[in-house]
Amino acid sequence: MRNFFVGVLSILLIVTFLASASADRTSNSTVYRINKKYRIVNNSSSDATDVNLTFYAFDNFENWAYQRVLSENIALGFPKEITHNPDNRIVNVDLGRIESEKSVTISVSYLVRVDAVYMDLEPEGVRGDIPSGYENYTKPIDNLWQSDNPLIKNKSHELTAGLTNYYCKVKKLAGFVENHLSYELQPQECSAFWAYEHGWGDCAEYTNLIIALCRAENIPTKMVRGYLPFTRLYGSKTNELPEVGHKFAIVYLPSEGWVPLDLTYLIDGEFQFGNLSNKHIVKLVSDGRNLVRDSTISIPDARISYSYKKTNPNLQILISGQVKREVAITTKILSQIRSHQRSLEISVKVSNEGLRRGNGVKVKLTTENEYFDVPSPRKIPTLGPGESKTLQFELGMKKSAENKLVKAIVLYNAPGYENLRYEDRLMVTTTVSHDFFEPLVKMVKEILEKRFYLIILIMVLLAGAAFVVRR
Template sequence: MKKCLPLLLLLILAVTATPANAQPSSTYYELVELSYTINADRTLNAHEKYVAYNSSTRTYTYEIKLQIATDEIYDINVWSDAESLDNYEVEKTAEKTTITIRFKLGGRKRLTYHISYIADNLVSGAGPIYEGKFGGIILGPRDFSHQKHIVEIQGLAGSKLFLTNPDAQILEGDPPTVRYETSIDAPGSFEGLEVQFCTQPTYYKLTLTERLTNQSTDKIDDMRLNMILFTEEASWQFAALASSSYQVKTMYIDNENNWHGVFEVGEISPGATKELQLELIYEIDVYDPRISENDVGELSEASWLTAYLEPDNKWESDHPLIVQAATSAVDGETNAYLAGQKIIKFVVNRLNYQTQTTRHGALWAYLNRIGDCSEYTDLSIALARAAGLPARAMYGWGYSKDNLGGHAWVEFYLPNKGWQPADPTWAETSGDHFVKLNPIHLTRGIRGMNSSESNLTFAYRGASPEFKETVNSLILTASGAAQEYINAAEYAIVVAEKLLADSPSENLSERLQLAQQNLEQAQTASDETQKILYAKQSVENANEVIRALGKLPEETEFFIDWDTLLPVLSIACVIVVVVLSIYVIRKGV
C-alpha cells in the first residue's frame, strides 16, 4: 500500500518594473511572512505579509503577480499599511488563482502590504490526517529576493504535529504551530514547508466479513475458524472485539501477544455460503516517543534475542547477497538506532514501489528491486537480522481515501527502548516514519517467530472451502466510540464468564466483578469521555480473566479429517484381516 504525495501549495511571484530602464534588483522584500491556519473542513485560512524596500533613489511602479494553486479561493482581501496600492485584480482559471497587485514605491522607501484569503483543495489527507506543503516559491531573475522568508502553519486544536520537512521550529501551545525561516535569492526557489498534523485519538469501527463458500458436491462439517483479532504489543492503540455473528468459542493470546478468537461455523452444505461477521473497535494515537541515537544501545546488546535474528522462509538473512547488502547498508555502524535508520534508507533507495499479486520475500525484492509493503517489510527484516538487529513484522491496515487497505511494516528491537516501529513503504512518499507512526496504522498482528503473514487458520472435515475476507471501516465520533466500547465490554464479560464457569477461580472472579462494575459505570455515565474510560477498564479487567484461562482448543491443534481417514481405515482393516487369515491358515498347516 502506498500513500499519495501531499498536495503542493506553490506561490509564484512574477515582478515587472517600469520604466524599462529600472533595475529591479535594487528592490527586494525585507520580510515575507506567510501564515496559514488549517481548518477542520480542510480549508486553509491564509494571511500573507510583504515588506518591500526600494534601495535606489528613484520611484518605480511595480506589478506583482502571485499565483495560488487552486481556483477554490474565497474572501480575498488586499490592503496596504500606507494605502499606496493603486489597485489589484483577481483572475481564476482551471486550478489556479492569480492575484495581480500594482503599486508605486519611492527611493529609499518601504511598503508593507497584506493578502488574506480562504482556500480549498490545498490541505490533503484523509481521516485524522491533515497535511500539505505551504509557502513554496519560485523566483525569476527579475523577481524580488526575500531577505527573510517565514512560513508559519497552525494545525487544528487538540491535534499533534507528526512531521515537518524541512525540520522547523515547533512553537509551544495549542493549537500546534510550526515556524520555518529562510532567505531566497532571485533567481532561486524554496519548495515549501511540508507538514502533517494528526487529530487524536482516532476511533475506528472495523467490520470484518469472513465468507466461506462450499463449491464442491460434498458437505463441509465442523468448520472452525481461528483468527488473529488484534495485538496488545502496539502501545499506541487499544483494540477490542465488540460483536460477532457467531459466538466466540474461546479467546486466547499466542506467544507473540496476538489475541485470537476461535469461532465454530458448523456445517456448510454443497453450494452454500456462510459468513462470519466481526466488529472491532480500534483507538489509535500518534506514536512519537522522540527517541534519538543517544537513547539507544549497541547492536551487541540485542544479541540475546536469537529468535528474531534467525532466517526464515521470506526473510533470507543468511543468503550471501543479503549478508553483503546488510554489511554495505550498515557500513560498520554499531549503534542500533543509526543502524536501523541506515537499513530503512537502503530499502527505500533499493526498491521501487509496485503492487504485487503474491508475496515474494526479501531476496526476490532485493534482486528485482520492486515490491509493495510486503517486500519493503521483508527486505528490511532480512537486512536487519543479517546486521545483528532483531526485527519482526507488523501486519494490519493503513487508512487512506476513507477506507482501509492491507498494510505491513517493521519493528526493530532497540536496546534500552525495546521494540520500535518503522514504515519503509511510506517513508518514501510520506516523510519520516522511523520510530514513529501516525494514527492511520492499525496493527492486527505481529510475526517474528516465523515469516507467515496469515491471520487465519481453518479446521474442518470434508471438502475444502473457498475463503474471502473483506474489511470495511468507519471513523467514529467520541459518542459513537463510547457505545462501541460498551458493546466490547459486554462481549468480553460474556467470554470471561464462560471461562470462569469451566475453571472457577476466586481471584479471577474478583476481576470479573470489577469488569461488571466498570460496565455499570460506563452505562450510567453522562459524559462520553467517562463512558469510554469506564468501558475500557471493563474490557481490560475482563481480558485479565480471558488471558489467564483462554487457550487454544486441543482439537484444533490435532485435527483429524475423518472423511479422508475412514476409507484408509477400511482398507487397513481388510489388510489386517487378510494377514491374520494367512497367519491362521499357516498355523493350521
C-alpha cells in the same frame, strides 16, 4: 493621565501571565469502527465436517504502538475459544458441518482507539548491545526473509561497516531499501530476495527486505500487519477491507525496546522510524515462523481446517469489511503570515472527520515561551460530523528564532468518549529587528521576574495615580 497608568498596569499584568509551552506527548486520538465478515463457502458436491475457522482479533498495544480495543462483538452462534500468544489474540471457531452448496458467514465488529506515537529517537539514546533472549527474531525464514543469502548478507555488512550504534545501523539499512526499491503494487507478496533482485515492490516487499537486512546484522525484527485506511498509499483514499491492508516492521534497539519502522508511509518525504500515525491499525505481529506454508508466503489473517470423506470440498474463505472513523477531530496548521514586525498570524483548521459530534472543543497553540508570546486558547462549543472551522491566532515574537516547534492542539469530548486530543506541528523561523523600545521592554520583564519588586512598582504607580487625581 489616569488612562496612562491604567495602560501601564494592563501591560504589566499581561507580561506577568505569559503562557508557557506544553510538554504534552502527542496523542492524535482516533476511534475506528471496524466491521468484518468471514464467509466460508462450500461450492462442491461434498460435505465438509469438523470445520474450524481461525482468525486474528484486534488487541491492545503500548509503547511502539498505542491501541485500545474499546468493544468487540463476535456474532457467531457457534462455540468459540480465544487464545493469546505474546503478540496476538487468536479466535478459534467450531463451525461443525458445512453442507455442499452452502456457506456460513461470521460477522465481527470492533471499536478501536488508535493514538499516534512519537518516540523522538536520537542515536545518543540508543546505547549498549542486544540482550539475550531475542535470538528467534534474528533467524532467517526460508522463502520470505533470506537473511542468510550471501548477497543480502554481504550488502548488510557493506552498509553497516564501521558502525557500532544500532540506531545508525538500522537508519543506514532503511535508507538503502528506500533508494533501492521503487514503489509498485504487487498482485501477490514476494520475498526479501525477490525484492532485492527486482528492485520494486509495495509495503510488503519493502518490509521483507528491511527485515532480512536487519536480521543479517543480528538486529531483532518482527513483521506487523494491519490496516492503513484513508490514505492515498493505494492510489485513492479508501476504507474497504482488505484493500487497505498494510505491512511494516518493528526493530529492537538497546535501551529503547521495540521501535516501529515504516518505509512506505512517508511524512514530508521521509520514512517513519520511531513514529507511528493514528492511521496504523495493528492486527497481527509475527516473528515469521507462521508466515510460510508449503514454501509459499501465506499471511494468516484467517485459516480454515476441515475433514471430508470422499472428494475434497476445497472450502473458500471470502473476507470483506469496512473501516469507519467513529470519532476523529483533526487539526491542521494552514499557514503562517507575518502580520507586522512583532507577530505571526497562524491559521489553524479544525475538522470533524468522524461520525460523532465533538463537544467542548478547545484549540490552543504551544511553543517555547522564550521566543513567543502564546495567545489564549479558542473554544468551539460543538463541531458536527463533516464540519470544519478555521481559526486565526496571533503569535507574538519576542526575539529571533530558528526552527522552533509550534503545536496546534485540539482537546475535545464526544458522546461516549472523553479527553481526546489531536495536534499538528510546525517549525517556525523568524527574524525580529531591534528597535528603540526593546531595551525598555527587556528591563520591564527583568523587573517582573522579581515578585517583590513587582508589588512595590504597582504600589508606586497607584500612589502616583492618586496624587494626580487629587490635583
